[in-house]
Amino acid sequence: xxxxxxxxxxxxxxxAALRLCVLVLASCMAGCVYMSGAGKNDDxxxxxxxxxxxxxxxxxxxxxxxxxxxxxxxxxxxFALTSRIDLIDAAEHSIDVQYFIWKNDPTGILVIEKLxxxxxxGVRVRALLDDVFxxxxxxxxxxxxxxxxIDIRIFNPFSVRVLAxxxxxxxxxxxxxxxxxxxxxxxxxxxxxxxxxxLGGRNIGDDYFGYSLERNFIDTDILxxxxxxxxxxxxxxxYWNSRWASPVEDLASFSMRxxxxxxxxxxxxxxxxxxxxxxxxxxDAGIRETIDRLCNGYPLQNAGTVIDDPDVRWFDRPDDIAxxxxxxxxxxxxxVLIVSPYLVPTENMFKIANELNERGVKITIITNSLASxxxxxxxxxxxxxxxxILDTGVDLYEMRGDAQLAAGDKAEDASLHSKxxxxxxxxxxxxxxxxxxRSLYLNTELGxxxxxxxxxxxxxxxxxxxxxxxxxxxxxxxxxxxxWTSSAGVRIKExxxxxxxxxxxxxxxxxPVADQM
Numbered sequence: 001x002x003x004x005x006x007x008x009x010x011x012x013x014x015x016a017a018l019r020l021c022v023l024v025l026a027s028c029m030a031g032c033v034y035m036s037g038a039g040k041n042d043d044x045x046x047x048x049x050x051x052x053x054x055x056x057x058x059x060x061x062x063x064x065x066x067x068x069x070x071x072x073x074x075x076x077x078x079f080a081l082t083s084r085i086d087l088i089d090a091a092e093h094s095i096d097v098q099y100f101i102w103k104n105d106p107t108g109i110l111v112i113e114k115l116x117x118x119x120x121x122g123v124r125v126r127a128l129l130d131d132v133f134x135x136x137x138x139x140x141x142x143x144x145x146x147x148x149x150i151d152i153r154i155f156n157p158f159s160v161r162v163l164a165x166x167x168x169x170x171x172x173x174x175x176x177x178x179x180x181x182x183x184x185x186x187x188x189x190x191x192x193x194x195x196x197x198x199l200g201g202r203n204i205g206d207d208y209f210g211y212s213l214e215r216n217f218i219d220t221d222i223l224x225x226x227x228x229x230x231x232x233x234x235x236x237x238x239y240w241n242s243r244w245a246s247p248v249e250d251l252a253s254f255s256m257r258x259x260x261x262x263x264x265x266x267x268x269x270x271x272x273x274x275x276x277x278x279x280x281x282x283x284d285a286g287i288r289e290t291i292d293r294l295c296n297g298y299p300l301q302n303a304g305t306v307i308d309d310p311d312v313r314w315f316d317r318p319d320d321i322a323x324x325x326x327x328x329x330x331x332x333x334x335x336v337l338i339v340s341p342y343l344v345p346t347e348n349m350f351k352i353a354n355e356l357n358e359r360g361v362k363i364t365i366i367t368n369s370l371a372s373x374x375x376x377x378x379x380x381x382x383x384x385x386x387x388x389i390l391d392t393g394v395d396l397y398e399m400r401g402d403a404q405l406a407a408g409d410k411a412e413d414a415s416l417h418s419k420x421x422x423x424x425x426x427x428x429x430x431x432x433x434x435x436x437x438r439s440l441y442l443n444t445e446l447g448x449x450x451x452x453x454x455x456x457x458x459x460x461x462x463x464x465x466x467x468x469x470x471x472x473x474x475x476x477x478x479x480x481x482x483x484w485t486s487s488a489g490v491r492i493k494e495x496x497x498x499x500x501x502x503x504x505x506x507x508x509x510x511x512p513v514a515d516q517m
Contacts, residue, residue: 069226071455072297075462077210080202080221081107082281083290087192088114090287091123096236098128098189098446100432103205104137105212106275111204112144113268119149126150128240130185131157141248143264153245155185185239185310186439187446188432189232196294197229198222199446200430201341201419207411211277215374216409217417218399220339220462222430223294228303228448235307235446242310298455306431308444321433321447322440326352328423328449336363337422337463341415343367344381344436345389353392364395366466367416369473369484370505371401371497374415378436380508383494390477397472400486401497404470413497419447422460426453 074080088095088111095118102108119125125147131154134141138154145152158173158181174181191197200221206212208219224232239245272278306324329336329352336356343365345353356363373379389396399416406414420430431447433439466472469487473495476483484491496502 069224069228069300069303070294070297071300071303071450071452072223072294073455073458073462074198074200074221074223075219077208077216077219078281080219081110081209083221083223084111084190084198085114085282086287086290087190087196087198088118091118091192093193094124094126094191095193096126096128096189096191096233096240098185098187098236098239099204100130100184100186100188101133101203101205102129103133103203103207104140105206106272106278107206107209107211108204109268109271110278113272115150116144116147116265116268119147122149124149124151126236126240127152128155128185128236128245129153130155132184138248138251140264142251143261145248146261152248153240154248154251155239155246156180156183156244157246157251182442183244184443185244186432186443187239187307189236189446191229191233191236194230194233195225196291197224197232199224199232199432199448201417201432208417210409210411212411214411215413215415216406216411217374217415218403218406220418220420220430220459222448222450223290223297224303224448225294226300226303228300228305231305232307232446232448235305238307239310239444244310298452298458300450300452300455301426302451304449306429306447306449308446310444321431321445322348324449325421325429325433328427328429329356332356332361332423334361334424335422336361336424337460338363338365338435339367339416339418339420339463339466340365340435341368341373341417341419342375342378342382342434342436342439344378344438345385346437346440349435350388350392353389353394357393362395363393364397364463364467365389366397366399366463366472369398369400369495370501371495372399372403372413372415374413376501376504377508377511380505380511381436383505386475386482387477390475396475397467398475398484399466399472400470400488401495402488403472404468405465416466420459422456422463424456426456427451428456428459430459 074083095115097115102111115125115127127150129141129152134154134157141152141154144150158170159177188201188203189197189199198221201219202208202217202221207215208217210216306321308321326348353363367382368374368379370376370379370383386396401413403414419433420428422428428450429447430450431445433445433447439445467474469485473484473486473491476485481492482494484495494502494505496505
């Protein structure tokens with residue numbers, strides 16, 4: 001028998017063993033209690049607390065100029081953290097938080113500590129978290145949930161709950177129930193007293209607030225006042241009371257870890273004491289300063305929410321946000337500027353781009369390069385479409401791995417993570433949406449559409465900084481070859497962080513997963 005034949009037998013044996021492992025795991029899981037996020041939610045209905053304007057936050061907001069709904073851009077990573085803490089510290093009645101990722105790192109723990117203090121003074125805290133990155137944390141969340149003023153629910157939970165990272169168990173469950181488990185909640189939102197709200201691209205964790213040594217995300221959030229905050233609260237209620245939201249106590253029985261609230265508080269205090277740099281930031285935090293900045297922010301002529309139905313999933317239909325944004329493009333006259341860290345165009349996106357190009361509307365897009373992307377497989381899916389994107393007349397840019405706007409960061413790597421679109425001179429979308437099939441058809445997303453010439457102008461200035469030659473490569477095609485041009489010169493080979501990253505990229509281009517990205 002040849003060596004090649006031996007190799008084939010070895011591969012065949014390994015594949016058979018892997019299939020057997022998955023079947024065994026699946027059989028074991030068949031005896032577990034099934035936590036289906038798709039069933040009817042019989043848990044108590046909870047809604048936003050409708051109270052008068054006699055809250056500290058409402059009373060502090062001066063009638064002029066804050067009688068007009070306002071928006072404050074949050075681009076600085078540290079202010080992204082302190083502004084959230086300010087809203088939590090100032091709330092008197094209610095705090096609602098909804099996030100895709102909440103990391104168990106210093107900034108994530110700090111925000112939890114602040115929520116506990118708010119609950120101690122009588123504020124009702126509701127937290128709705130996606131389950132995809134919650135493995136091993138449910139028992140701790142259940143301890144926090146034991147506080148009488150805190151209620152935590154998990155969106156679309158996995159059935160297998162173990163402390164150790166048994167990824168094979170999750171892989172087996174996903175193989176069995178991928179139709180359900182592929183539906184994730186990507187929304188990011190914090191609402192205080194139904195008066196002020198922060199939303200945008202950031203999750204909760206060190207790499208979103210400028211404290212990570214590994215990677216910092218260049219991101220954009222927005223702080224809002226006015227009636228649109230009430231719409232965001234109503235949207236939160238829709239998710240909270242949906243069939244996908246499971247009380248954390250229903251999952252905790254699957255966890256091996258046991259804790260109590262006093263012990264957890266002590267552990268939180270000990271952990272935060274190891275990070276005096278966070279205490280320095282807290283000294284600068286203050287709701288009065290934050291509200292002053294908001295009241296001097298950008299006036300809104302109109303503001304509306306675009307929030308997916310919690311049930312939208314698995315290519316049933318374009319989601320609500322996709323439909324709303326497509327409708328907006330029908331009225332665009334001159335220009336569309338797009339920031340999307342993950343970009344995998346769909347057939348409908350190409351159709352819209354070609355229609356805009358025929359009408360003389362200029363489209364400019366910036367996304368991550370291979371060197372700056374934190375998910376190589378997502379970049380590989382995008383890279384297949386570069387030439388097709390350029391063929392629609394789009395001006396295409398990719399953030400450099402050595403972008404100067406990230407030069408002061410202490411992290412090893414920086415990635416673009418902002419998600420916004422500017423339509424002509426006065427209309428802005430900002431939220432959690434990436435322009436890829438996962439955001440458009442699989443995940444739920446949340447955003448706002450704001451009419452404000454001043455806000456659009458400010459975001460346009462930020463966009464122009466992003467596409468500067470010292471920060472981004474401009475992608476063009478000449479004589480059948482792609483070219484990357486920036487202040488670093490012209491490249492005909494895709495810039496990468498390392499040779500290994502280039503190899504990964506080439507291998508992943510072979511995988512037929514573009515519709516999952």
